[in-house]
Amino acid sequence: MSPTEPFVFLGCLELNELLPHEAHDARELLEQLERVPVESIFCHTSAALLHRPVLAEAYPNDFSLWVGTEVRDVRLAERLAAVDAFHAGSMERVREELVAIVSDHLQHLGTAPARTQGKRFRFFQVHLVPVPTGHQARTLTELRDALAEVDVSALFYHTTEARYRAGRGRGDFAEWVGSVLGLADLADRLAHIDPHAGSLERIRDRHLSVLSDAIDGKGA
Amino acid sequence: MAPGALVKLDDYRQVAPRGAVDILMRIGERLRGRRLTHVSASRYGGAGIEVLNRLVPIMSDLGVETSWEVTIGTADFDQVGRAVNKALAGTEQVITEAMLARLRETAVENARRLRLDADVVMVHDATPIGLVEQRGGAGRWVWRCNQDLSSAQPQVWNALRPMAQRYDAAVFSLARFAAPLSIPRFIVYPSIDPLSERNREMSRVEQAAQMDRLRVPRDKPILLQVGPFERLHDPLGVINAYRLVKKHHDVRLVLAGPPPAPGDDVLSDVREAAGQDPDITVIVLPPDPQTELNALERAATIAIQKPLKADFTIEVATAMWKGKPVIGTIAGGIPFQMVVNVTGYTVETVEGAAFRIRQLLSNPEMIGRMGAAGREHVRRNFLVTRHLSDYLALVAHLTR
Numbered sequence: 001m002s003p004t005e006p007f008v009f010l011g012c013l014e015l016n017e018l019l020p021h022e023a024h025d026a027r028e029l030l031e032q033l034e035r036v037p038v039e040s041i042f043c044h045t046s047a048a049l050l051h052r053p054v055l056a057e058a059y060p061n062d063f064s065l066w067v068g069t070e071v072r073d074v075r076l077a078e079r080l081a082a083v084d085a086f087h088a089g090s091m092e093r094v095r096e097e098l099v100a101i102v103s104d105h106l107q108h109l110g111t112a113p114a115r116t117q118g119k120r121f122r123f124f125q126v127h128l129v130p131v132p133t134g135h136q137a138r139t140l141t142e143l144r145d146a147l148a149e150v151d152v153s154a155l156f157y158h159t160t161e162a163r164y165r166a167g168r169g170r171g172d173f174a175e176w177v178g179s180v181l182g183l184a185d186l187a188d189r190l191a192h193i194d195p196h197a198g199s200l201e202r203i204r205d206r207h208l209s210v211l212s213d214a215i216d217g218k219g220a
Numbered sequence: 221m222a223p224g225a226l227v228k229l230d231d232y233r234q235v236a237p238r239g240a241v242d243i244l245m246r247i248g249e250r251l252r253g254r255r256l257t258h259v260s261a262s263r264y265g266g267a268g269i270e271v272l273n274r275l276v277p278i279m280s281d282l283g284v285e286t287s288w289e290v291t292i293g294t295a296d297f298d299q300v301g302r303a304v305n306k307a308l309a310g311t312e313q314v315i316t317e318a319m320l321a322r323l324r325e326t327a328v329e330n331a332r333r334l335r336l337d338a339d340v341v342m343v344h345d346a347t348p349i350g351l352v353e354q355r356g357g358a359g360r361w362v363w364r365c366n367q368d369l370s371s372a373q374p375q376v377w378n379a380l381r382p383m384a385q386r387y388d389a390a391v392f393s394l395a396r397f398a399a400p401l402s403i404p405r406f407i408v409y410p411s412i413d414p415l416s417e418r419n420r421e422m423s424r425v426e427q428a429a430q431m432d433r434l435r436v437p438r439d440k441p442i443l444l445q446v447g448p449f450e451r452l453h454d455p456l457g458v459i460n461a462y463r464l465v466k467k468h469h470d471v472r473l474v475l476a477g478p479p480p481a482p483g484d485d486v487l488s489d490v491r492e493a494a495g496q497d498p499d500i501t502v503i504v505l506p507p508d509p510q511t512e513l514n515a516l517e518r519a520a521t522i523a524i525q526k527p528l529k530a531d532f533t534i535e536v537a538t539a540m541w542k543g544k545p546v547i548g549t550i551a552g553g554i555p556f557q558m559v560v561n562v563t564g565y566t567v568e569t570v571e572g573a574a575f576r577i578r579q580l581l582s583n584p585e586m587i588g589r590m591g592a593a594g595r596e597h598v599r600r601n602f603l604v605t606r607h608l609s610d611y612l613a614l615v616a617h618l619t620r
Contacts, residue, residue, distance in 0.1 A: 131246045133243060135242075
């Protein structure tokens with residue numbers, strides 16, 4: 001990103017594709033985790049933020065949520081919930097972790113895994129269509145003001161999608177604040193906002209809070 | 221907004237999530253000049269079709285040249301269409317080879333008559349499915365199935381499946397409604413239009429006038445179920461739940477639905493079960509009862525949806541949009557519209573429904589909290605603006 005370039009906010013439309021993969025128990029979950037496209041792993045971990053209700057769920061990804069609420073295997077659910085898709089480096093690495101956990105769990109189970117009495121797990125993948133929101137920022141204040149107005153998908157695009165699929169470092173906000181505005185400490189604070197806040201609106205609130213503090217402190 | 225005024229996308233800024241309308245306008249700019257044609261067998265027949273009345277003009281306004289074609293056929297063709305739709309919904313029908321041939325012949329006739337050269341042609345439901353066999357040009361074809369195919373009559377689905385396979389993609393309302401196909405399958409939830417007569421804001425004065433006209437007093441908390449007077453919608457189960465609640469809370473029950481089909485005796489059973497209880501009101505709705513339903517849903521304290529088998533049942537979202545907690549079964553699309561324990565409860569029995577109703581009535585602060593959470597959940601997930609976003613994403617994806 002050139003130092004003279006403004007920050008251009010992009011949002012995204014999502015299109016959910018149902019894949020021909022499904023699981024009724026942990027063994028089938030393991031088989032499908034090894035088989036599905038990596039985009040599906042992204043859809044059910046990092047991108048769960050896009051389809052999650054406004055309020056925080058008990059488990060942070062779709063796999064742990066299903067195992068916990070439908071299969072009712074709390075031990076496995078808790079272990080799957082601990083997989084940190086936001087710091088794993090790549091989605092293939094996330095897949096490896098998920099596979100290792102389910103595999104280890106099955107090895108130590110001793111009995112046949114419980115089958116869901118409710119919903120089976122259906123694998124999806126999400127197609128994102130990036131769209132300019134029409135908002136741009138050249139200063140910290142403009143960044144904060146635009147962030148308060150943009151569609152919530154822009155939060156997802158510039159934090160989650162940028163960082164974990166497009167491989168753009170610490171997320172677009174932190175990168176721009178660090179490289180264009182030269183505010184290394186603030187960039188670090190933005191990069192460390194916990195993506196497990198529960199919803200994109202909460203992530204927006206945390207960004208606004210960090211930016212407002214910085215603006216008030218610096219008089220930007 | 222004046223009644224009958226043409227609704228513009230900009231009008232949705234007051235109700236859609238912040239920034240959502242801007243995104244739609246921007247994607248519209250990007251897709252400007254693309255052509256989308258919807259095809260259906262009728263302009264009526266369920267939320268999935270009727271929403272096109274709103275989507276088509278807004279998409280055109282955005283710059284995507286959108287049209288809506290309707291197939292025509294003889295009376296016997298319409299009968300075949302109805303039988304096929306019932307079979308796909310899981311009610312066993314006698315469908316002969318001659319009937320299926322009629323479906324194909326009518327598709328051929330319509331394909332000659334209709335303009336089907338758009339960049340994306342979206343064919344709605346089973347009756348016109350055979351149009352795809354006449355496809356030509358470079359356009360992408362999508363089959364939009366608004367039905368639940370999970371218990372479709374195998375003989376009928378096996379006959380239609382090869383036609384479905386000739387599309388470039390299929391769109392279903394829920395994953396659990398989708399049939400196995402080797403083409404890409406997308407999921408697009410139905411939606412409600414917050415600016416429609418059914419969902420627009422309504423003053424207390426107008427609401428009171430409507431309730432007076434429907435002869436529903438507003439002196440006690442109202443439990444409301446909107447739905448057809450059919451056994452599958454379980455109005456008798458709702459009355460039994462009400463009776464359990466009535467032992468502890470002074471409430472009214474309102475059951476409102478369209479006139480039952482000829483020969484269906486549930487309505488008389490419902491009236492008999494209601495007996496002389498002045499706190500049960502059974503309303504057979506007039507044609508196009510949008511204003512009446514708007515008033516009833518706004519006047520309700522708790523909305524109930526207790527069908528034993530259901531389609532998507534978008535009535536759940538319409539009640540949530542009006543800030544009402546919903547107590548519903550796990551049939552069809554009901555649990556997918558709710559955040560269980562946050563916007564309402566799912567139940568499986570009469571006793572469960574009664575227990576949850578009592579729980580809410582005993583804790584009135586929960587009614588307000590759940591209602592508000594429900595309205596926000598609908599704002600994000602079930603408004604027509606989200607539907608528009610999904611269709612625009614589909615057009616962008618298929619024509620990329």
